[in-house]
Amino acid sequence: xxxxxxxxxxxxxxxxxxxxxxxxxxxxxxxxxxxxxxxxxxxxxxxxxxxxxxxxxxxxxxxxxxxxxxxxxxxxxxxxxxxxxxxxxxxxxxxxxxxxxxxxxxxxxxxxxxxxxxxxxxxxxxxxxxxxxxxxxxxxxxxxxxxxxxxxxxxxxxxxxxxxxxxxxxxxxxxxxxxxxxxxxxxxxxxxxxxxxxxxxxxxxxxxxxxxxxxxxxxxxxxxxxxxxxxxxxxxxxxxxxxxxxxxxxxxxxxxxxxxxxxxxxxxxxxxxxxxxxxxxxxxxxxxxxxx
Numbered sequence: 001x002x003x004x005x006x007x008x009x010x011x012x013x014x015x016x017x018x019x020x021x022x023x024x025x026x027x028x029x030x031x032x033x034x035x036x037x038x039x040x041x042x043x044x045x046x047x048x049x050x051x052x053x054x055x056x057x058x059x060x061x062x063x064x065x066x067x068x069x070x071x072x073x074x075x076x077x078x079x080x081x082x083x084x085x086x087x088x089x090x091x092x093x094x095x096x097x098x099x100x101x102x103x104x105x106x107x108x109x110x111x112x113x114x115x116x117x118x119x120x121x122x123x124x125x126x127x128x129x130x131x132x133x134x135x136x137x138x139x140x141x142x143x144x145x146x147x148x149x150x151x152x153x154x155x156x157x158x159x160x161x162x163x164x165x166x167x168x169x170x171x172x173x174x175x176x177x178x179x180x181x182x183x184x185x186x187x188x189x190x191x192x193x194x195x196x197x198x199x200x201x202x203x204x205x206x207x208x209x210x211x212x213x214x215x216x217x218x219x220x221x222x223x224x225x226x227x228x229x230x231x232x233x234x235x236x237x238x239x240x241x242x243x244x245x246x247x248x249x250x251x252x253x254x255x256x257x258x259x260x261x262x263x264x265x266x267x268x269x270x271x272x273x274x275x276x277x278x279x280x281x282x283x284x285x286x287x288x289x290x291x292x
Contacts, residue, residue, distance in 0.1 A: 024225025027181050028263050032233040034174050039255045046122035050081050057113040057145040082119040088112040127154055183274040186218055190278045211279045222271030226263050
């Protein structure tokens with residue numbers, strides 16, 4: 001009879017541990033997916049921003065040596081990502097190709113100007129930063145005019161801010177769900193051992209001594225769940241990389257490192273904190289309260 005009871009208890013214990021691991025793995029997998037979206041959306045956004053050109057049209061009396069020196073000085077600026085110089089001759093050829101005819105043949109002269117396209121670093125592609133750059137270069141002795149797409153910059157900034165806000169809201173929501181689910185699973189596993197906790201306490205064991213094995217067990221379960229979540233996330237990243245290679249997910253080692261580290265840290269923190277407070281709750285209960 002006692003053997004059957006022990007077998008039954010072992011099965012319940014294994015089932016409890018299994019449910020905790022699966023709960024942790026599923027929650028951490030969702031958190032990992034959300035983290036992947038957040039990290040890659042930032043990179044994709046920066047890539048879009050860095051394709052926006054800030055064009056400087058140069059005065060006709062600026063010499064070739066002055067242009068070369070100006071380009072070199074621009075390349076050393078903090079805001080510059082790429083510098084592309086287009087002579088007015090090259091600009092005329094490009095424009096004629098777009099029109100499908102040589103517009104110089106009936107104008108008689110080239111009305112275009114030498115231009116420098118500055119592709120800014122992502123942090124500088126904001127309405128405020130680009131307005132500051134415009135005000136600065138308008139006063140430059142070499143610059144005749146400054147051009148960039150202000151409506152596009154304003155629209156891009158607003159959309160990015162709106163998207164970032166909702167991603168943060170969703171992240172906070174899923175983070176809260178993760179904490180609640182993992183905490184609930186761990187509390188249920190400790191609840192099954194509440195009588196053992198009280199027995200150990202009655203024979204003189206200290207609270208820290210009683211808590212220690214529960215915390216270590218939960219950390220092991222958390223790490224097991226984290227490894228399962230990481231494997232699931234790796235499968236998703238491989239699948240996405242096959243169908244969207246332009247995202248270069250598998251080649252982005254920094255993002256993968258952040259995700260793996262984040263999942264492991266979250267699993268350790270949540271399991272440790274949840275186990276500590278759950279065990280503390282049952283340690284503080286009176287004997288007659290264990291039945292409720």
